Amino acid sequence: xxQRKRISWLGVTGIVxxxxxxxxxxxxSAETIAIVRGTIAIGDGSAPIPNGTxxxxxxxxxAAGASVAVPAGARVIDATGKWVTPGIVAGFSRLGLTDVDGxxxxxxxxxxxxxxxxxxxxxxxxxxxxxxxxxxxxxxTRAIVAPGVGKSIFAGQGALIDTAADxxxxxxxxxxxxxxxxxxxxxxxxxxxAAAHVLLRNALREAAELGRGIPAAAVTRNPISxxxxxxxxxxxxxxxxxxxxxxxxxxxxxxxAALVPVLQGRQILMIHAExxxxxxxxxxxxxxxxxxxxxxxxxxxxxxxxxxxxxSGIPVIASALSDLPAAFESIAATQSNIGRMxxxxxxxxxGTVNDDDTRMAFRARQYAGNLVALGRLPGAVGVSWGExxxxxxxxxxxxxxxxxxxxSLQPGRHGDVVIWSADxxxxxxxxxxxxxxxxxxxxxxxxTRLRERYQDLTPGVLPPAxxx
Amino acid sequence: xxxxxxxxxxxLAALAAxxxxxxxxxPAKEPxxxxxxxxxxxxxxxxxxxxxxxxxxxxxxxxxxxxxGGDVLIADGRVQAVGRGLSAPAGAMVVDAAGKYVTxxxxxxxxxxxxxxxxxxxxxxxxxxxxxxxxxxxxxxxSVWPQDPGFSRALANGGxxxxxxxxxxxxxxxxxxVVLKNxxxxxxxxxKFPGAPYGLKMACGENPKxxxxxxxxMPSTRMGNIAVTRQTWLNAQAYKRKWDNYEAxxxxxPERDLAMDTLRGVLAGKxxxxxxxxxxxxxxxxxxxxxxxxxxxxxxxxAVEAYKIADLLRENGICAAMWADWYGFKMxxxxxxxxxxxxxxxxxxxxxxxxxxxxGIQRLYQEAGKAIAAGRRVGIPISEEHAWTxxxxxxxxxxxxxxxxxxxxxxKMADVVxxxxxxxxxxxxxxxxxxxxxxxxxxxxxxxxxxxxFELGQPGEGDVK
Numbered sequence: 001x002x003q004r005k006r007i008s009w010l011g012v013t014g015i016v017x018x019x020x021x022x023x024x025x026x027x028x029s030a031e032t033i034a035i036v037r038g039t040i041a042i043g044d045g046s047a048p049i050p051n052g053t054x055x056x057x058x059x060x061x062x063a064a065g066a067s068v069a070v071p072a073g074a075r076v077i078d079a080t081g082k083w084v085t086p087g088i089v090a091g092f093s094r095l096g097l098t099d100v101d102g103x104x105x106x107x108x109x110x111x112x113x114x115x116x117x118x119x120x121x122x123x124x125x126x127x128x129x130x131x132x133x134x135x136x137x138x139x140x141t142r143a144i145v146a147p148g149v150g151k152s153i154f155a156g157q158g159a160l161i162d163t164a165a166d167x168x169x170x171x172x173x174x175x176x177x178x179x180x181x182x183x184x185x186x187x188x189x190x191x192x193x194a195a196a197h198v199l200l201r202n203a204l205r206e207a208a209e210l211g212r213g214i215p216a217a218a219v220t221r222n223p224i225s226x227x228x229x230x231x232x233x234x235x236x237x238x239x240x241x242x243x244x245x246x247x248x249x250x251x252x253x254x255x256x257a258a259l260v261p262v263l264q265g266r267q268i269l270m271i272h273a274e275x276x277x278x279x280x281x282x283x284x285x286x287x288x289x290x291x292x293x294x295x296x297x298x299x300x301x302x303x304x305x306x307x308x309x310x311x312s313g314i315p316v317i318a319s320a321l322s323d324l325p326a327a328f329e330s331i332a333a334t335q336s337n338i339g340r341m342x343x344x345x346x347x348x349x350x351g352t353v354n355d356d357d358t359r360m361a362f363r364a365r366q367y368a369g370n371l372v373a374l375g376r377l378p379g380a381v382g383v384s385w386g387e388x389x390x391x392x393x394x395x396x397x398x399x400x401x402x403x404x405x406x407x408s409l410q411p412g413r414h415g416d417v418v419i420w421s422a423d424x425x426x427x428x429x430x431x432x433x434x435x436x437x438x439x440x441x442x443x444x445x446x447x448t449r450l451r452e453r454y455q456d457l458t459p460g461v462l463p464p465a466x467x468x
Numbered sequence: 469x470x471x472x473x474x475x476x477x478x479x480l481a482a483l484a485a486x487x488x489x490x491x492x493x494x495p496a497k498e499p500x501x502x503x504x505x506x507x508x509x510x511x512x513x514x515x516x517x518x519x520x521x522x523x524x525x526x527x528x529x530x531x532x533x534x535x536x537g538g539d540v541l542i543a544d545g546r547v548q549a550v551g552r553g554l555s556a557p558a559g560a561m562v563v564d565a566a567g568k569y570v571t572x573x574x575x576x577x578x579x580x581x582x583x584x585x586x587x588x589x590x591x592x593x594x595x596x597x598x599x600x601x602x603x604x605x606x607x608x609x610x611s612v613w614p615q616d617p618g619f620s621r622a623l624a625n626g627g628x629x630x631x632x633x634x635x636x637x638x639x640x641x642x643x644x645x646v647v648l649k650n651x652x653x654x655x656x657x658x659x660k661f662p663g664a665p666y667g668l669k670m671a672c673g674e675n676p677k678x679x680x681x682x683x684x685x686m687p688s689t690r691m692g693n694i695a696v697t698r699q700t701w702l703n704a705q706a707y708k709r710k711w712d713n714y715e716a717x718x719x720x721x722p723e724r725d726l727a728m729d730t731l732r733g734v735l736a737g738k739x740x741x742x743x744x745x746x747x748x749x750x751x752x753x754x755x756x757x758x759x760x761x762x763x764x765x766x767x768x769x770x771a772v773e774a775y776k777i778a779d780l781l782r783e784n785g786i787c788a789a790m791w792a793d794w795y796g797f798k799m800x801x802x803x804x805x806x807x808x809x810x811x812x813x814x815x816x817x818x819x820x821x822x823x824x825x826x827x828g829i830q831r832l833y834q835e836a837g838k839a840i841a842a843g844r845r846v847g848i849p850i851s852e853e854h855a856w857t858x859x860x861x862x863x864x865x866x867x868x869x870x871x872x873x874x875x876x877x878x879x880k881m882a883d884v885v886x887x888x889x890x891x892x893x894x895x896x897x898x899x900x901x902x903x904x905x906x907x908x909x910x911x912x913x914x915x916x917x918x919x920x921x922f923e924l925g926q927p928g929e930g931d932v933k
Contacts, residue, residue, distance in 0.1 A: 100797070100799055100802055102798030102799060323830075323933040324933075325586050327587050327589075328589070332931075335932075335933065366838075370834075373895045373897055379914060427838045428841045451806075455846065457777075457779050
């Protein structure tokens with residue numbers, strides 16, 4: 001999203017919020033903010049820096065560290081006794097796709113309709129969904145959002161979003177195609193993993209056939225330039241109607257078209273698999289189709305194949321604390337999974353995979369803290385504090401190729417900054433100030449409003465419904 | 469053994485009835501036959517321990533007390549002494565606990581370990597007898613798989629020493645719960661908490677109406693929920709009158725009805741009602757209903773809106789078992805707030821942190837930590853020693869086992885956790901866990917970590933999980 005665009009919606013949002021009485025320090029992102037005297041953690045794996053300064057200007061991080069000068073005219077926020085980090089990046093979520101999971105009408109995660117790979121969750125994201133506000137108030141500023149599968153192993157195209165209180169949540173639409181290749185993929189494919197693999201290869205071949213007819217103009221050349229909207233042209237507006245296909249086809253034309261950029265390595269293929277054997281198949285897929293840009297999600301048994309994973313270079317987004325044989329594909333699950341994969345050289349990030357992914361991304365920092373705790377248990381493998389923070393900030397961003405844009409306080413990154421009351425990996429900490437693109441965000445939620453209403457149960461002259 | 473005993477009694481009853489019916493000429497009533505109320509008795513026996521002195525810890529006694537630099541002495545399966553400067557008896561193991569915390573074991577009042585075990589395959593789907601809205605005749609213990617790998621995670625990562633296993637919430641009356649000690653055993657009887665009363669799982673709200681409404685049968689609405697619940701209690705009252713009369717005066721033995729046996733036990737105050745209920749308005753209705761029918765609700769579970777009626781809960785002496793931050797997963801969880809536990813506690817009602825989850829049960833202490841932090845942020849001062857009551861004394865009271873466990877009181881079961889730091893922190897783990905004075909987990913000793921039958925011979929067997 002461009003700077004200009006954001007500023008213009010903020011005008012509108014500001015008015016609306018002002019009327020609603022929840023406007024909290026709204027500023028145009030053109031301002032310069034200096035956060036001083038806090039304990040700064042860059043989010044790149046390094047250790048926290050005491051008494052540091054973070055400068056954000058025009059919505060971007062300018063500098064962060066121990067000896068950073070405060071620019072003249074900057075708004076200065078004193079963070080004495082507090083911690084300052086990049087905003088938390090939800091490594092795997094369904095944030096914004098539902099307000100209440102159990103209410104079908106409020107949920108847009110998956111579809112039973114005829115389309116699969118062509119589905120694009122970007123237009124389904126609701127920036128006003130309560131989970132967006134709740135996670136924002138807890139310091140989650142960006143989220144990798146995946147659709148869920150309906151009738152196919154292909155769930156469709158996921159996005160990177162921000163959680164700002166404005167009308168345009170999508171940072172990067174159609175960032176990746178999401179596929180189930182484990183137990184669930186087998187189920188969608190008709191009951192066996194073998195079927196899922198045939199379906200996958202058939203789909204890629206149909207895409208290849210179609211891809212030969214794609215005009216070059218349909219492709220964005222520089223997929224991670226901040227100015228290029230999507231990674232690829234929206235296949236839902238595709239110009240591929242005239243492409244020639246074999247008569248023996250399984251995919252709808254839109255679905256096949258959506259897989260062309262995947263096949264050509266211009267869109268990430270994110271695959272969910274937990275079992276060691278399934279992970280090996282994903283690695284093999286990378287050898288079979290060398291242009292695929294693979295990202296592995298889940299990988300509960302990843303530690304058992306860690307050297308192979310490391311050699312493959314495939315980034316992994318894993319659930320941090322999965323330690324039960326919750327399924328036959330997760331028999332070897334252990335909380336040491338991430339630590340062991342890291343130790344073997346795998347690129348790892350934390351995501352809430354199979355773990356309240358619609359609402360509880362904020363728990364990632366608790367999970368990261370738990371991985372620090374694990375380092376004190378004989379036989380277990382944890383991570384350092386700095387790496388734990390990176391697992392929930394820069395590492396997920398890097399996994400999906402946007403580490404140069406978000407996820408750390410390195411210069412040039414989006415100005416997503418959180419000031420915490422204490423060490424953010426411990427549960428005592430609360431987010432006190434949240435900046436997204438340099439814009440201070442409201443931290444009011446329905447939860448805080450309800451608490452205010454019912455904090456005092458003394459009967460008033462009017463019912464609680466009049467208290468607001 | 470339990471089965472033999474039960475059928476033996478049945479035989480006795482039949483003989484007695486036969487003998488007496490032979491004397492038809494005498495008008496005297498037949499004396500009442502007593503049936504066995506405990507046909508699947510606990511066979512749990514404490515494992516041997518050695519006298520152990522934990523020295524120099526921050527001791528949270530579980531009922532609001534705190535001793536800095538405190539000692540805890542356990543021996544013969546019991547807490548022997550708690551204080552400062554205790555001396556170790558001859559042969560005792562002495563543990564330097566300086567810089568660490570000692571607490572009573574965590575008690576989870578709401579778990580489905582064993583009846584929804586891992587792996588979560590359909591063959592293991594044993595938590596809901598969803599074949600009729602009122603199934604008080606089923607007993608959770610008959611579903612519990614003692615080999616559920618979840619038990620060991622709750623022990624090693626969660627410091628959980630006691631847990632109540634409930635049937636699910638598809639039914640208005642889900643069946644009987646069972647309280648277990650978190651000690652691995654071959655049989656569920658081998659885990660049963662000796663002397664713990666049974667519970668009755670009841671549910672209100674979305675789940676029963678959804679499950680039966682989708683089958684085109686009653687209840688399909690909340691009013692249907694209440695109607696079926698009330699009618700069932702009326703049937704139970706009639707059953708109770710018949711059996712009370714028979715047990716007092718003898719005569720023709722009324723027909724046994726397992727469902728009604730459970731409800732009669734509730735009406736007699738011997739079985740505790742554990743009521744799944746989220747919304748404030750629905751909890752108020754269930755309270756009225758309990759008054760109408762003459763039973764007591766021990767605790768509302770998943771009491772997401774307890775903060776709206778904390779005064780009502782206090783006045784009725786009902787505990788609220790809550791999550792720290794779950795919200796929004798269903799309509800009746802939409803009004804969840806982070807301060808729920810703190811607000812209920814501040815109102816003087818009985819607050820409990822519960823899990824209902826095989827992962828959450830491993831981190832209840834961290835959940836309590838979140839609740840403390842949320843409370844403090846809105847100006848509610850909550851001490852660590854008080855907060856531990858949410859994890860031990862209060863659930864023990866709601867399970868009616870507080871005379872046996874739930875605090876570090878001399879004479880109580882030595883269910884004790886040594887934590888390697890502040891137990892409300894994400895950076896802390898259990899270091900050792902004793903149950904009835906026996907060391908059942910030691911982070912420093914790989915042999916002191918149970919491995920369930922299911923995990924034997926599987927990838928990751930015996931790993932620190």
